[in-house]
Amino acid sequence: MGMRMSWVRSYGLYANRHKIVTDVLMRANWAKRVLFLADRIALVNQAAGAFKEHLPDAAPVNLLTDRDTDGRVFVSTYGTMMGLIDQGGSTADDAGGGLRRFGPGYFDLIIVDEAHRSVYQKYGEIFSYFDSLLVGLTATPKDEIDHNTYSLFNLEDGVPTDSYELGQAIADKYLVPPVARPIALGFMNRGIRYADLSADERDQWDMLDWDDGLVPDAIDAAAVNK
Numbered sequence: 001m002g003m004r005m006s007w008v009r010s011y012g013l014y015a016n017r018h019k020i021v022t023d024v025l026m027r028a029n030w031a032k033r034v035l036f037l038a039d040r041i042a043l044v045n046q047a048a049g050a051f052k053e054h055l056p057d058a059a060p061v062n063l064l065t066d067r068d069t070d071g072r073v074f075v076s077t078y079g080t081m082m083g084l085i086d087q088g089g090s091t092a093d094d095a096g097g098g099l100r101r102f103g104p105g106y107f108d109l110i111i112v113d114e115a116h117r118s119v120y121q122k123y124g125e126i127f128s129y130f131d132s133l134l135v136g137l138t139a140t141p142k143d144e145i146d147h148n149t150y151s152l153f154n155l156e157d158g159v160p161t162d163s164y165e166l167g168q169a170i171a172d173k174y175l176v177p178p179v180a181r182p183i184a185l186g187f188m189n190r191g192i193r194y195a196d197l198s199a200d201e202r203d204q205w206d207m208l209d210w211d212d213g214l215v216p217d218a219i220d221a222a223a224v225n226k
Contacts, residue, residue, distance in 0.1 A: 022034050022051070022055065022073060026058065033074070033106060034058070034108065034109045036051075036073065036111045037076055037077070037111070037112050038077060039113075040207055043113060043207075045062065055073065058071065058072040058073040059073070060072075062075050063075065063076035078123045082122070085129055112136045113137050188224055191221040191222075192218060192224060
């Protein structure tokens, strides 16, 4: 098992963190091949675009669309990566024709975005399989018995390897403090139906951290008001 670390950061600091970590470790010759994992297709595509823009020499590969190309930086969802390392896949695309696409030592660095979502048992198999430096990024680490972000990274509950909190980000002028405004909330009275949301609101809905890992079609008013 490789070295593991968890970085807790405030919301709003997504844009450059994975590129910075990758660039620094590659320059220091600590990482030859890097895997970036996220739980949403939109986040994977966003990361792939950012890597191609800022680290083009690393030949970034989006495993959602191109599973056979070689490069130094690979981006993927958890589900896609599990299919690529699972010898029992049902198709050649899912499991490389019965052969695993990546061996346990293929990656020197794995960056886990929204690491609090990776603690589910089905995804934990990925981190047991690979022997590499594991860096987890999250704004909301979990310390529940059955979903513990800290234990995944061999850390004491409540004590990440490092953190960059909202107050510090505001003091450093990377973020601004929140402003509260009283408004009428229709959702509090009638609940929320996915079909009634705008395109932007549906994108936000799809990116929420649902406790059971399943995205619902609706939430009633009682659940909204809990």
